[in-house]
Amino acid sequence: MSQKKTKILFIKYHEAADQQPLSKKAAEKLGIFPSLALAQLAAWCRHHGYQVGLIDLHAENLYPKDAGSRVRDFAPDIVALTAKTLGWPATIEIAQMVKAEYPRALVVVGGPQLSIYPKESMTWDCFDMAVVGDGEETMLDICDHVESGSELDKIPGTVIRTKDGEIVQNPSRPVPKDIDRYPMPAWDLLPMNSYNCLTLLKPFATMVTTRGCPWHCGYCSQVYSEKLRFRDPILVVDEMEFLEKTYGVREIVMFDETFTIGKKRMRKLSEEILRRNLKVRFNIRARVDTVDRETLTLLKRAGLRSIHMGVEAGTDRVLKIMNKQITREQTEKAFRIAREVGIETRGYFMVGYYDATPADVEEMIRFSSSIGLDWASYSVATALPATDLYRIAQERGYVDGDFWRRYTINGGGPIPQLETETFTAERLRQYRTKAYMNFYLRPDLIRRKLSKSEGREELMEMLGGVTVLSEILKSSIMKAVPSVGIGKWGTV
Ligand code: B12
Known part of the structure; x- marks a missing residue:
């Protein structure tokens, strides 16, 4: 394909910009991860002949003010940004920097935040266009319009500001069914050696092999289609092999909310990894009701290093309130199997869900130590937007009206803690x-950790964990964030 003239610069915000006040060292230990969204969109645009660049402010430890000359040097026609709700203030800061440093670039923003508050987000005039939902087709359409110099006001899947300042949301696009059409992320544009996380073998990479989630946990921001879509396991293994051979990647974080859906898919994936004799290890997130001994045994043989599952509560009553659709018994069984198969385990727990009593919390604490976990993460429940938890919190007055809408329009604000009657x-x-x-x-x-530790690397991991944990406990912020989906991946 001949090269097109339109240039797109993708910029990833500094995630630490809105994180709890940890030291730089502790924040880095907790994790600096690649942006799959931006790397994937960059690969897709490049695949269609567009010129692309990517700046990962977080990985390069830069803030928007440091990146002006990079933007000017690249001279982009489009600057593309991604935003989660908590990353919204940091995203605004980049857009404002771009408008100041290189005003002729069209600033496009997408990501979960835009799927929840598309119009409110566009009240910030540093953004020219917002994209709602899956981004590939819409982004390509925007690039094609820019390339051909056509009007940009009617592109499906976008929100725009008209010449008279009115914010208009165009009709949405159908959810793409075939996600195998999209190339793997543009790994070559990422600073692969700058990614960091205490518990991972380095260098590491991240992948997402599915899209959508059919469950409706009460605390999870429902920003995606509930229709599950899968990448072909062979293409997944192609990417794993590419990462191992090209970058010497030693571990891959499979960030799917529930990696283990589909026994046949798991079998095909494991057998393909074994057939190719890959050495790369991987870790996964799963629901306790989607794992079984046969699948975990196979995955372990294929290189599964650890499994993270959302436990959330210690009582079936609270699990029901959360609409988690699992039981304590299923949790015990899933972790027992994982342990017996020899996979490292991590559980995610939530403190302070509405209608939980002190006795429920005490039981959760007791339960979490009784199921043989190697690691446990405890978060204080936070009512994120687009969750049932937020709806209830508003109804009961635990949060002040539509807080997140105001946060969007104001460009930030202190995250409300979910204080209840209890x-x-x-x-x-x-x-x-x-x-x-x-x-x-x-x-x-x-004792168990010391006896299991395979060497210096794991001991260092443990010592690092102690340092980070002590900082977290000292910090006044409770950092929230429920064990999103199936289980959080360990920010706290
Ligand atoms: C990986 C991940 C992380 C990684 C991020 C790594 C990184 N550097 O990007 C880590 C662990 C750091 C993380 C942290 C958090 N995360 Co997170 N995370 C995810 C997860 C599991 C996968 C994201 C991903 O890579 N998907 C694959 C890519 C390809 O999809 P995507 O990002 O959605 O992008 C597509 C579209 O959104 C759109 N798009 C996105 N950006 C753009 C930009 C443009 C220009 C365009 C056109 C389109 C577009 O197109 C993309 C391709 O179709 C999602 C859940 C999920 N299944 O997506 C949660 C999720 C995004 N996280 C969530 C949350 C809550 C958090 C935390 C707050 C948790 C915490 N404990 O602190 C923090 C926030 C950190 C911060 N300050 O931003 C929520 C966000 C909800 C919201 N309202 O914003 C999600 C949706 C989970 C959930 N359902 O609740 N997370």
């Missing part, structure tokens, strides 16, 4: 500290 913010913080202490200061766990 729990003050301080009480929740105490419970979270208690949970961490109770879990990690158990002599049996320390």
Whole structure:
């Protein structure tokens, strides 16, 4: 394909910009990950002949003010940004920098935040266009319009500001069924050696092999189609092989909310990894009701290093309130199997869901130490937008009206803690500290970790974990964020 003249610069915000006040060192240990959204969109645009560049502010430890000359040097026609709700203020800052440094670029923004508050987000005039939902087809359409110099006001899937300043949302696009059409992320544009996470073998990469989620957990931001779509396992293994051979990647984080859907798919994937004799290890997130001994045994043989599952609560009553659709018994069984198969395990728990009692929280703390986990993460429930939790919190007055809408329009604001009749913010913080202490200061766990540690790397991991944990517990912020979906991946 001949090269087109339109140039697109993708810029990833500095995730630490809106994170809790941890030291730079601790924040880096918690994780600096590639932006799959931007790398994937860059690959797709390049595949269609467009010239692309990518700046990962987080990985390069730059803030928008440091990136002006890079933008001017690249001279983009389009600057493409991504935003999660918590990354919204950081995204605005980049867009404002671009408008100041290189005003002729069209600033396009997409991501979960735009699917929730598309019109409100566009009240910020540093953005020229917002994209709702899956981005590939819409982004390509925008590039084609820019390339041909056509009017940009009627592109499906976008929100625009008209010449009279009116914000108009165009009709949406159908959810793409075949995600195999999209090339793998433009790994060559990413600073692969700058990504970091305490618990991962380096260098590492991340992948997402499915899109959509059919479950409706009450705390999860429902920003995607519930229709599940899968990448062909052979293409997944192609990418794993590429990452191992090209970048020496030692571990891949499979960021799918539920990696283990489809026994046949799991079998095909594992057998293909084994057939190609890949050495790269991987870790996955799963629901406890989607794992079985046969699948985990195969995945383990194929290189599965650890499995993360959302447990969230210690009582079936609270699980029901969360609409998690699992039971304590299923949780015990899933972790027992994982342990017996020899896979490292991590559980995610939530403190302070509405209608949970102190007895429920105490039971969660006890339960989390009783199921043989190697790692546990405890978050204080946060009512993110587009969740049932947020709807209920608004109805009951736990948050002040549509907080996130105001946050969007104001460009940020202190994240509200979910204080209920039962729990003050301080009480929740105490419970979270208690949970961490109770879990990690158990002599049996320390003994088990020391005896299992395969060498220096794992010991360093543990020591690093202690440093980060002590900073988190000292910080006044409870950092939230429920064990998103199936289980959080360990920000806290
Ligand atoms: C990987 C991941 C992370 C990684 C991020 C790595 C990185 N550097 O990007 C880490 C672990 C750091 C992380 C952190 C958090 N995450 Co997160 N994360 C995910 C996860 C599992 C996958 C994201 C991904 O890569 N998907 C694959 C790509 C290809 O899809 P995508 O990002 O959606 O992009 C597509 C479209 O959105 C769109 N698009 C996106 N950007 C753009 C830009 C343009 C220009 C265009 C045109 C289109 C477009 O096109 C893309 C391709 O179709 C999602 C859930 C999910 N299944 O997507 C949650 C999710 C995005 N995270 C979520 C949350 C809540 C968080 C945290 C707040 C959790 C915490 N404990 O702190 C933090 C926020 C950090 C921050 N400050 O931003 C929520 C966001 C909800 C919201 N309202 O914003 C999600 C949706 C989970 C959920 N359902 O609740 N997360």
